[in-house]
Amino acid sequence: MIRVLIVDDHAVVRSGLMMLLHGKHQIEIVGEAADGDEAIKKALELRPDVVLMDLSMPPGKDGMTATAELKQLLPETSVLILSMHDDDEYLFRSIQVGASGYVLKSAPHEELLVAIESVAGGNAYLYPNATKRLMSQYVDRLKNGENADTYDSLSEREKEVLAKVALGYANKEIAEQLIISVKTVETHKSNLMEKLGLKTRADLVKYALKKGLLHGD
Structure with a gap:
């Protein structure tokens, strides 16, 4: 079955x-x-x-x-x-x-x-x-060199968490703003860091700046 x-x-x-x-x-x-x-x-x-x-x-x-x-x-x-x-x-x-x-x-x-x-x-x-x-679409992305960047593989929620972590918000603050649990925030952070190959907050801030995510909250 x-x-x-x-x-x-x-x-x-x-x-x-x-x-x-x-x-x-x-x-x-x-x-x-x-x-x-x-x-x-x-x-x-x-x-x-x-x-x-x-x-x-x-x-x-x-x-x-x-x-x-x-x-x-x-x-x-x-x-x-x-x-x-x-x-x-x-x-x-x-x-x-x-x-x-x-x-x-x-x-x-x-x-x-x-x-x-x-x-x-x-x-x-x-x-x-x-x-x-x-x-x-996949071929077009390869031609444009987008295969080198996994940003598009992030969910919308992971992108939101990425931006807020890079802006300096703590897990509890992010949870309150997005109306989710702290545990869920931690899961999103872990997943997006793994997907993007990032190890530290400094790496994350540099990446978010490159993607234009730090222009404002």
């Missing part, structure tokens, strides 16, 4: 997906979550084979950030993004943070089933036409 955790901030969407997937193609729904933090908690508890992840889940942690953290904690779990965004940037960033696949919410039910089976088997899955677009 393919054990699936469904993550979406809309209860009606979660219910619909559970009805659609239950008993299909040896799929077992092991749980559901309404935001990124709950998704990580449930994933650590249930150890699903696949996490079906929404991207936008206000006011909770977004799917992009949750995917990056989840892949750090449970690298063996595959994350399949199920999103309304037919957008190159969302697609590219999802792959960068560790998602194994990307499917649109407007896709036929059969496509979603195929995508779940694909990522559960250790393969990647992108919706039709996405592969060509992704490769084209």
Whole structure:
């Protein structure tokens, strides 16, 4: 059985997906979550084979950030993004943070089933036409020399934390400003420092200055 955790901030969407997937193609729904933090908690508890992840889940942690953290904690779990965004940037960033696949919410039910089976088997899955677009964008970035800079691999929340750390704010102050826990701030700092290959605050300030992040708070 393919054990699936469904993550979406809309209860009606979660219910619909559970009805659609239950008993299909040896799929077992092991749980559901309404935001990124709950998704990580449930994933650590249930150890699903696949996490079906929404991207936008206000006011909770977004799917992009949750995917990056989840892949750090449970690298063996595959994350399949199920999103309304037919957008190159969302697609590219999802792959960068560790998602194994990307499917649109407007896709036929059969496509979603195929995508779940694909990522559960250790393969990647992108919706039709996405592969060509992704490769084209990747080639363009290589031509522009952007492969030497991993800034685009940071989630939006990691970029916010980066800027505030560079501006001298303490973890508690950042947590209060971004309305997240201190532990979450520490996790974001650790992840972005590792991604950027930075070791000290001085390195981080130099990097943030180079990226134009210190022009103001």
